[in-house]
Amino acid sequence: MLFRGIPVGFIGLLILIVVYSCTSEEAILAPEDRGGIVEILERGSLNKDEVVSRMNELDGSTLAKYDVDFFALTYRTQYMGKPIDSRGLIIVPKGVEIANLLMYTHGTELPSEILGANDISPSNYKGEIDKNRDVRNMGLGWASAGFVVFMPDYIGYGITIGTDHPYMYMEEMFVSNMDGLLAAKEFILNKTDMIYDNRLFLAGWSQGGAASLSTHRFVQEQYPAEFNVLGSSHLAGPHNFERFHNDKMGRAGEEVLIMPIFSWAVYSINKFSELKRPTDQLYNYPVFDQMSSILTPSSDPALVFKSHFRTNVLNGNDSAYQTVLRRNSNHEGWRPVGKVILHHGDDDQIVPYYNSEDARNGILEAGGEVEFYTYPGGGHTSELGNFILNTTNEFNLLK
Incomplete structure (x- = not known):
């Protein structure tokens, strides 16, 4: 599961x-x-x-x-x-x-x-x-x-x-x-x-x-x-996956039940796709491998992920990330x-x-x-x- x-x-x-x-x-x-x-x-x-x-x-x-x-x-x-x-x-x-x-x-x-x-x-x-x-x-x-x-x-x-x-x-x-x-x-x-x-x-x-x-x-x-x-x-x-991802990412101020593994998915997509961005551009806390991505400080996506990252993904301005989500x-x-x-x-x-x-x-x-x-x-x-x-x-x- x-x-x-x-x-x-x-x-x-x-x-x-x-x-x-x-x-x-x-x-x-x-x-x-x-x-x-x-x-x-x-x-x-x-x-x-x-x-x-x-x-x-x-x-x-x-x-x-x-x-x-x-x-x-x-x-x-x-x-x-x-x-x-x-x-x-x-x-x-x-x-x-x-x-x-x-x-x-x-x-x-x-x-x-x-x-x-x-x-x-x-x-x-x-x-x-x-x-x-x-x-x-x-x-x-x-x-x-x-x-x-x-x-x-x-x-x-x-x-x-x-x-x-x-x-x-x-x-x-x-x-x-x-x-x-x-x-x-x-x-x-x-x-x-x-x-x-x-x-x-x-x-x-x-x-x-x-x-x-x-x-x-x-x-x-x-x-x-x-x-x-x-x-x-x-x-x-x-x-x-694009809809699933944006559904979870867009729930600012809410407790997302699966946040630890959703965070892991974001880490993985960034690492294994062509994106390969520094994790400090994505996260509000130190993430250096898969287990640290799972250890989220909160279940609220607004507290886990950087505001500019979330905003650009959700409003469609992050075209490179959106391309990966659609391909996935x-x-x-x-x-x-x-x-x-x-x-x-x-x-x-x-x-x-x-x-x-x-x-x-x-x-x-x-x-x-x-x-x-x-x-x-x-x-x-x-x-x-x-x-x-x-x-x-x-x-x-x-x-």
């Missing part, structure tokens, strides 16, 4: 430790090509009954058909233009002849070992019954339903923890996620007996929902020979090849419902095929079970 509700004060007590905390592993000799597999680690196996016992967002028996094996894939990618290795989890159903590859991109998690980032990194999952809700429900559920599921950790988590995560900046997120997809394809072709014809499904929730929709766009524009996107499914993603919004301006399925609770207080409304309208206007599931009274975290079940049904029809 976008925010776990960790008190800002608690983060403050930990910041001096967290800022400099990271894990290190011995360097692994990696291939030069992006998307190449560096290492495969066996993580475990579960039969379908064990899969069901680990799913708590819905009755998993409605989905589970196959036993599963799962592996951590280390693969070569790049970060801000330089080589780096990252990881993801690939979950493979047993007894399936044709591979239907599905990538799931997870929602926001604070990038700190002390706050549990290692427990939510998909590649660290080893079959536990109480860790990593997204792996246990989405990953295991869809794999046991017959899909080969790939779940990237993201840069900034797993073996790259301690590296600034390109939070909410879709172009940079796509680089490592795309390379993970290429590694997953290589795994299917070389390490399984399944037939694979480039079919791809995409799904995500919250931050991951925006990532999955943007991945649909970027894959069909940049990698049409590698993958054929048959469908994508997105729960509560901030698809109209994928609710319109392209025609999807393959079906888009949107999901949103209409009482979502974290990522407003209008994001999926705008995406539906933009995709329809472009001539795309879209299905929109509205969950009356649903919030940001309450509809995971419906999302999993409805996504499964939709994707099964597209196989």
Whole structure:
């Protein structure tokens, strides 16, 4: 989800430790090509009954058909233009002849070992019954339903923890996620007996929902020979990021619930885009990395951000920043090849419902095929079970 509700004060007590905390592993000799597999680690196996016992967002028996094996894939990618290795989890159903590859991109998690980032990194999952809700429900559920599921950790988590995560900046997120997809394809072709014809499904929730929709766009524009996107499914993603951003930035004098992670998004967009402005031009307090951007002194945007920065963004005078915001919004301006399925609770207080409304309208206007599931009274975290079940049904029809 976008925010776990960790008190800002608690983060403050930990910041001096967290800022400099990271894990290190011995360097692994990696291939030069992006998307190449560096290492495969066996993580475990579960039969379908064990899969069901680990799913708590819905009755998993409605989905589970196959036993599963799962592996951590280390693969070569790049970060801000330089080589780096990252990881993801690939979950493979047993007894399936044709591979239907599905990538799931997870929602926001604070990038700190002390706050549990290692427990939510998909590649660290080893079959536990109480860790990593997204792996246990989405990953295991869809794999046991017959899909080969790939779940990237993201840069900034797993073996790259301690590296600034390109939070909410879709172009940079796509680089490592795309390379993970290429590694997953290589795994299917070389390490399984399944037939694979480039079919791809995409799904995500919250931050991951925006990532999955943007991945649909970027894959069909940049990698049409590698993958054929048959469908994508997105729960509560901030698809109209420009509107979402300006909505939060414009609430001067108000308490913005998600201010710590909104501030993180502003920091990330500035760092990973072409903007790269000194942070003292943006913030009213010292910001020197992602964790300090999260440690906001207030939930009021007028107290967090410089007045001239806010004013110029909101009145349209900051054309360079506005260009980046629009480029980071994928609710319109392209025609999807393959079906888009949107999901949103209409009482979502974290990522407003209008994001999926705008995406539906933009995709329809472009001539795309879209299905929109509205969950009356649903919030940001309450509809995971419906999302999993409805996504499964939709994707099964597209196989």
